[in-house]
Amino acid sequence: MPVIIKTKEEISKIKDANQIIARLYENILPKYIKPGISTKELNKIIEDYIISQGAIPGTIGVPGIYDPFPAGACISVNEGVVHGIPSGEIILKEGDIVSIDTVTILDGYYGDAAITYPVGEIDDNAKKLLEVTKKSREIGIEAAVVGNRLGDIGHAIQRYVESHGFTVVRDYAGHGVGKAMHEDPCVPNYGRKGRGLKIENGMVLAIEPMVNEGSYKVKMLNDGWTVVTKDGKRSAHFEHSIAIVDGKPLVLSKLD
Structure with missing residues (x-):
């Protein structure tokens, strides 16, 4: 499928959907992420907040291999990489890391962002894992x-991550975002410079390194x-939705 180039009005609507997630991650969830x-319970807090903002939790009912996804957030703990199903039997404990991936739908447009939180005090390697994953997202x-290609994004992420002794998940990738949760193009977190689709103004992309x-x-x-x-080793996940505006990335899911 061709990449859908967005107008400035559409980018503004996608940003509105993403700002709900930004507020959730910065202002709401830190009060609850504790042993x-x-x-x-975290999923209920997330769903309630999204609905309170006039939006719809976008992951509920997404078709799967067997059953539709049953919750408003993917919550993955420690060795969990992505798509963890929230459960009353999974209790956070001191030293855990927890990755939360949230999708919103507002006025027909999608927001998508992820974050990994420490639970209480975490060990030094877990701190390094979170720092490197978050920084790799910014480097990507x-x-x-404009002027670069998608391979330049993946190459930048992979090079940084591997230089710190970690690895990039290859089976899952970033993607386009707009009137659907997943649009073309696929945006891998590894790759070769100068390869892949040319980056153009009006593209909206989810950049989301998953680092093991x-x-x-x-x-x-x-x-x-x-x-x-x-x-069985730990994994972290940080994601922003961005738009290419005037040749440069504009982060839509960063709190204004």
Whole structure:
């Protein structure tokens, strides 16, 4: 499918959807990310907030291998990479890391962003994992300029991550965002400079490195959704939705 170039009006609407997630991540969730809370309770807080802002939680009912996704957020703990199903049986404990990936629909346009939080005090390697993953997202965004190609984004992310002794997940990638949660193009977090589609003004992209402590290999659990590291080591996930405006990236899911 061809890449859908957005107008400035459409970019503004996509930003409105993303700003709900930005407020959620900056102002709401930090008060609740602590030992003793279940991922089901976190999901309820997320769904309630999205609805309170006049939006729809975009992940509810997304078709899966077996069953539709049942919740308003994907919540993945420690070795969880993406698409973790919230559960009353998964209780956060001191030293965990928890990745939250949220999608909103507002006036027919989608927002999409992810963040990994520390739960209480975490060990030094977990701190480094979060710092490197977050920084790799920013480095990927910096490469998203007119004149570059998608491979330049993936190359920048991969080079930075691997220089710090971590690995980039290859089975899942960033993507276009707009009137659908996932639009073309696919935006891998690894790659070669100068390869792939040319970056153009009006593109809206989700840049979302998933970074593993050990091997980049992952596996899906029997629920048909939850993706975990194959070696059981930890994974972090940071995502922003951006638009290419006047040749440069504009971060839509960063709090104004």
